[in-house]
Amino acid sequence: MELGIYTFGEINQHPDGKATTDVTTRLDQLVELAQNADRGGLDVIALGEHHRPDFVLSAPEMVLAAMATVTERIRLTSGVTVLSSQDPVRVYQQYATLDHLSHGRAEIIAGRGAFTESFPLFGYDLADYDELFEEKLSMLLEIRQHDTLTWQGKHRPSLNQASIVPRAKQEPLPVWVAIGGTPASAMRAGLLGLPMMMGFFTGPEQFVPRVELYRRAAEQAGHDPAQLRLGASGHMFIGKTSQGARDSFYPYYAEYMRQMGLTGGTVFPRDAYDHWIERGLPVGSPQQVTDEIMKRVELLGIDRFLGQIDVGNLPWPMINESLELFMTEVLPVVKRETGAVIG
Amino acid sequence: MNTAATGPRSIGILGAGRVGTAVARQSLRAGYPVKIATTKPVEEIAMLVDIITPGARAVEASEAANADLVVIAVPLHKYRSLNPRLLAGKTVIDVMNYWAPVDGLIDEFENDPRTSSEIIQAFLPEAHLVKSLNHIGYHELEEDGKKAGAVDRRALALAGDDDHAKRMVAAYLDRLGYDPVDAGPLCAGRAFQPGTEIFNGSHTADQLHAVLAAALASSAS
Numbered sequence: 001m002e003l004g005i006y007t008f009g010e011i012n013q014h015p016d017g018k019a020t021t022d023v024t025t026r027l028d029q030l031v032e033l034a035q036n037a038d039r040g041g042l043d044v045i046a047l048g049e050h051h052r053p054d055f056v057l058s059a060p061e062m063v064l065a066a067m068a069t070v071t072e073r074i075r076l077t078s079g080v081t082v083l084s085s086q087d088p089v090r091v092y093q094q095y096a097t098l099d100h101l102s103h104g105r106a107e108i109i110a111g112r113g114a115f116t117e118s119f120p121l122f123g124y125d126l127a128d129y130d131e132l133f134e135e136k137l138s139m140l141l142e143i144r145q146h147d148t149l150t151w152q153g154k155h156r157p158s159l160n161q162a163s164i165v166p167r168a169k170q171e172p173l174p175v176w177v178a179i180g181g182t183p184a185s186a187m188r189a190g191l192l193g194l195p196m197m198m199g200f201f202t203g204p205e206q207f208v209p210r211v212e213l214y215r216r217a218a219e220q221a222g223h224d225p226a227q228l229r230l231g232a233s234g235h236m237f238i239g240k241t242s243q244g245a246r247d248s249f250y251p252y253y254a255e256y257m258r259q260m261g262l263t264g265g266t267v268f269p270r271d272a273y274d275h276w277i278e279r280g281l282p283v284g285s286p287q288q289v290t291d292e293i294m295k296r297v298e299l300l301g302i303d304r305f306l307g308q309i310d311v312g313n314l315p316w317p318m319i320n321e322s323l324e325l326f327m328t329e330v331l332p333v334v335k336r337e338t339g340a341v342i343g
Numbered sequence: 344m345n346t347a348a349t350g351p352r353s354i355g356i357l358g359a360g361r362v363g364t365a366v367a368r369q370s371l372r373a374g375y376p377v378k379i380a381t382t383k384p385v386e387e388i389a390m391l392v393d394i395i396t397p398g399a400r401a402v403e404a405s406e407a408a409n410a411d412l413v414v415i416a417v418p419l420h421k422y423r424s425l426n427p428r429l430l431a432g433k434t435v436i437d438v439m440n441y442w443a444p445v446d447g448l449i450d451e452f453e454n455d456p457r458t459s460s461e462i463i464q465a466f467l468p469e470a471h472l473v474k475s476l477n478h479i480g481y482h483e484l485e486e487d488g489k490k491a492g493a494v495d496r497r498a499l500a501l502a503g504d505d506d507h508a509k510r511m512v513a514a515y516l517d518r519l520g521y522d523p524v525d526a527g528p529l530c531a532g533r534a535f536q537p538g539t540e541i542f543n544g545s546h547t548a549d550q551l552h553a554v555l556a557a558a559l560a561s562s563a564s
Contacts, residue, residue, distance in 0.1 A: 116447025126447050127420050181361045183395045184388075203482050213394045220390070261444025266543055279482075 001297065001338035003331050004044025005037055005309040005323065006079045006233060009056035009063075012259050012313050015251055019313050026056050029316060031066050033309070033323070038071035040327030046079025046109060046233075046306055051117040054259065061094040068102035076102050079197070079233065079306065080111030080178045084132035085118035087156065088140040089164055096168040104169045109197050110137055111178030112185070128155065134188070137177070141192070144172050176231070179210070186210040190217030195229035197306070202279040204232070204296050211300050229303055232296045235281060236307030237314075238325040242285040246274070248318065249283055256312030282307060286329035293334050305334075349507075350514030351434070355380070355402075355410030357425065359388055359395070362438055363416035365481035367396040369488065373518045376400075380407035381417075382424050405429055412515055414438060414476070415463070420449055422463055431469035434508040436515075438476040439463065442537040460502070460532050471508035474532035475501035475516065475523075478542045487545065488520020498522040498548040500541060500555065502532035522548040526555050534558040 009030055011021045020026055034045050045067065047060035057063060064076045076098060081091055091108065099106035112133045119126045135153045142149055143164050151159040178197040179185040189196040196214055198207050211230060218228055235253070239245025250273055257268040277283050282292040293305050307326065310319045354370045356363050356379045363379065370377050377399040379392050385401050392401040407413065408429040417424060419439045441452040441459040452459055460474040476484070479499060489496045499521040503509045513523035526534055535541040540554055 114445075119447065126449065129418070129420070183359060183361075183364055183391050187391050206482060209395050213391060216390060216394060266538075266540070269544070 001302075001334060002043035002075075002231075002304040003293075003326070003334060004042050004046065004075070004304065004306045005033070005326070006046035006048060006306045007033065007057075007308065007310050008048040008050055010054055010256070010310070010313040011056055012054040012256060014313070014315075015255050018315065020316065021313075023056050026313075027063060027066075029319075030056075030063055031070060033319070034067035034074065034076075035070050036320070036323060037327070038074040040323070041331060042074055042327060044075045044077060044107075044304065044306060046077045048079050049082050049113075049118070050115060051121050052115065061098060064098055064106070065101055068098060068105065071102075071105075073105070075105045075107055077107035077109050077174075077176075079109045080113060081108050082113035082118045083110040083136045083140065084112055084129065085122040085124045086136065088136050088143055089159075089162075092140060092143045092164060092168075092173070093166070095173060096166050099168040099170055099173055100166065106168070106170070107174040107176065108140075109176040109178050110140065111180075111197075111199075114180060114199075124155075130184075131155075137192070140175060141194075144168075144175065176229075178233075181206065181210065183210060183213060186214045187217045190214040190219075190223075190228075191221045193218050193221060193223030193227065195231065197231040197233055197304070198300070198302075199233050201234045202276045202281050204280050204299050207232075207300055230301055231304035231306065232300060232302045233306040234308065235283075235311045236289060236309065236322070236326075237283045237311075237318075238286055238289050238322045238330065240285065240321075240325070242288055245284050245288075246277065249314075252312040252314050252318075253283075286325050286333075289326070290330045290333045293330065294337060297334075297338055303338075349510040350518060351375070351411035351511055353378070353410040353412070354515075355407030355413045356399075356416060357381070357404060357407055357413065358416035358418075359391060360416065360418065362481045363414070364395045365484050366414050366416060366438065366476060367399045369485050369519050371396065371398045372485075372488075373520070375518075378402045378407045378410055380404040382421075408433060412436065412511060419446065419452070419459060422466060425467065427467045427469070430467050433470055434505075434511050435467065435470040435472050436476055436512055437463050437472055437474050440477050440537050440542075445537075458530060458533050458536060460529055464504075464529055471503065471505035472529060473501050473503035473505075473508050473512045474529060474535075475499055475512055477532075478535040478539075479521075479545075483545070484519075490520070491517060491522075495547055496520075496522050498524045498546055498551040500524050500526045500532075500535045500551060502526040502529050502535075504529050522551075524548050524551045524555070527559075531555075531559075533562075 051058050095106050176195045176197050177189040237249040254268040282289045354375045354377045389401045414436045437460045464472045487497045516523040
């Protein structure tokens with residue numbers, strides 16, 4: 001079982017106006033976050049690509065490279081790479097380079113993306129949302145297999161005996177597929193036999209049939225079930241006490257939801273927030289968050305959990321408190337319990 | 344409203360994404376036979392339908408459109424993949440939303456003063472379109488339903504221009520576990536689009552009537 005964190009590097013404002021909104025400061029924080037996570041024994045840190053003024057990570061590969069030079073063992077991954085609007089050749093080159101800089105710790109988590117800004121930015125049509133992802137993912141997998149590639153598709157110029165270098169240090173470079181609940185995405189990940197990262201905030205039970213679909217699709221396509229890997233990711237906040245965590249996180253979370261437009265500009269109601277926690281949002285004491293992670297392990301058979309450690313551009317002391325509790329109180333228990341489960 | 348006589352006997356769902364499959368499962372729980380179609384061939388979605396919506400049948404769009412009631416649950420930007428001819432004369436629920444912060448800006452919907460459902464109706468001129476099931480989360484749809492008469496039963500709004508179609512949809516919503524509340528003609532669906540109080544919250548029938556009345560009053564002033 002692997003535990004990790006992810007961040008989108010938000011620089012959105014807080015209700016109290018005290019948020020860090022300086023890009024330099026925020027990027028420094030992220031590199032320090034990776035160092036702390038590495039020292040504290042976390043397995044993975046993931047950076048999610050976004051192209052919005054309130055997020056600093058439009059080029060997560062750059063930041064992962066900075067992290068690579070100051071960490072020892074933590075794995076460094078995108079989360080996600082919005083592959084639909086990227087060139088798979090360039091993505092591979094960047095992560096292969098990162099793989100060498102980090103001595104074999106690079107990974108890619110590819111997804112369709114929860115936001116859509118990158119489509120107009122890079123000249124893609126949102127109407128091709130699904131087709132673009134399908135084609136680019138299959139191209140990335142081809143590149144991963146072959147150092148010289150002849151390739152033809154609809155959304156990218158053809159390649160004729162093109163040499164794609166450097167080659168990654170790991171063989172193969174890990175590529176995960178992220179899904180947000182669309183059944184066909186789970187099926188595609190299974191048919192390809194790729195590890196699947198499931199992004200959701202509440203209600204892990206909803207993913208039970210998706211996992212079954214993933215496994216059945218993989219089996220049908222002839223992939224070895226023992227090689228399949230599953231992960232879950234989502235918002236997370238840990239405080240010393242259950243009520244304290246709930247109360248201190250709420251204003252930032254509610255403001256974030258409002259600014260993202262997820263509530264149509266209105267307030268995210270406190271009772272809706274409390275309901276989310278009851279339905280599985282990992283916010284609370286170390287014990288509660290441990291239970292939520294273990295519920296995902298038991299229901300879905302995941303062997304990786306990634307918590308979004310700073311959602312809503314939390315104040316730096318709150319990020320560090322949550323991270324510290326995750327590493328000192330949640331991690332040892334989850335590792336022990338999953339060790340026992342897996343035997 | 345006598346719902347028993349007017350209710351549908353079968354449900355066809357176009358789209359097997361998060362919303363379509365949730366509507367399918369809730370319909371199956373309510374005892375309806377359910378057929379699901381996508382733009383892909385049946386054999387490509389059969390396994391998905393078997394596992395994600397056990398009891399439903401994967402079919403071609405033409406067969407799904409043969410059901411008494413057809414639910415459209417495709418991504419909004421793909422609405423032109425629907426076949427207007429198949430849906431002519433049918434009672435159709437439009438569950439789709441134009442929700443730019445989540446799904447991205449779509450110029451066509453951004454620059455049109457009409458609601459998304461009115462644009463869909465114009466594309467499907469002969470369908471009896473009813474806007475509903477769009478203001479409840481697909482998770483909640485499977486969790487919040489209660490028997491008729493239950494205390495605090497959640498209500499769902501519906502809007503459409505055809506009374507017979509609306510009666511059928513009302514009967515269907517009731518059997519899914521929700522109090523149907525008629526918001527008026529299709530254009531009245533504006534009151535429960537993304538960003539509205541109804542879209543963001545959960546309401547009983549009385550509360551929903553009150554919010555709709557307030558929305559109507561403010562739009563008239």
